[in-house]
Amino acid sequence: MTPEELEAARDRTIEDVVAGGLRVLFCGINPGLMSGATGHHFARPGNRFWPVLHASGFTPRQLKPSEQRELLTYGLGITNVAARTTARADELSQEELREGGRILREKVRHHAPRWLAVVGVTAYRVAFDDRTAKVGPQERTIGATRIWVLPNPSGLNAHWSAAAMAEEFGRLRAAASRDDDVTPDPGTGTGTGTGTGSS
Structure with a gap:
């Protein structure tokens, strides 16, 4: 991919990977230039999303962006807070993130x-107007959908190692697996455990 091809991808949008009733919908901040050029989420080689997704047990092997x-x-999918492709997430305005948060909630x-898993606590704080949010499960819900904030897997995020990131992703995976062990009780409409809760 040449610098000219990457620059030509600026301000593009790429399609979500989404369907109804997913276990976890991962939500990036916005697509990078490599993603805009290829149409694949988290496509930059230094991005740790795909390796961490595998290391945390969400996928049986490391998938390629393609x-x-x-x-x-x-039962997994990907969307973004903001649809516009940029070289860096900090090129997005606060207004874009807030509007992206509104569209995301509708989606x-x-x-x-x-579960909605937002990868990037800073973007989450702006998009959801929650200045004190921290990485981990949130009290807020969107309808019946629960929210988990994950560390940003960008290679530029030096605050988190790949191992620590995989551990946090794994906490979400364990929570989603516990959901798999709960089935509705037809008599009461509440959940009944049908498994051990282990994953």
Whole structure:
């Protein structure tokens, strides 16, 4: 990919990987230039999303960005807070992130994933107007969808090692696996455990 090809991808949008009723809908901040050029989420070689997704147990092998549609077979998907492709996330305005958060909430209400996982606490704080949010599960919900804030897997995020990131992703995976062990009780509408909760 030449610098000219990457620059030509600026301000593009790429399609979500999404379906109704997913276990986890991962939400990036916005697509980078490599993603805009290829149409694949988290496509930059230094981005740790795909390795961490595998290391945390969400996928049985490390997928390539070009295999992103395979995520749907595992009940996973990808969207973004802001749709516009940029070289760096800090090129987005606060207004873009807030508007992206509004659109994201509508998208989540429509597709109803069990969990929305926002990768990037700073973007989450702006998009959801929650200045004190920290990485981890949030009290806020969108309908029945629960929210988990994950560290940004960008290679520029030096605050988190790949191992620490995989551990946090793994906490979400364990929570999503516990959901798999709960089925509705037809008599009461509440959940009944059907498994051990282990993953």
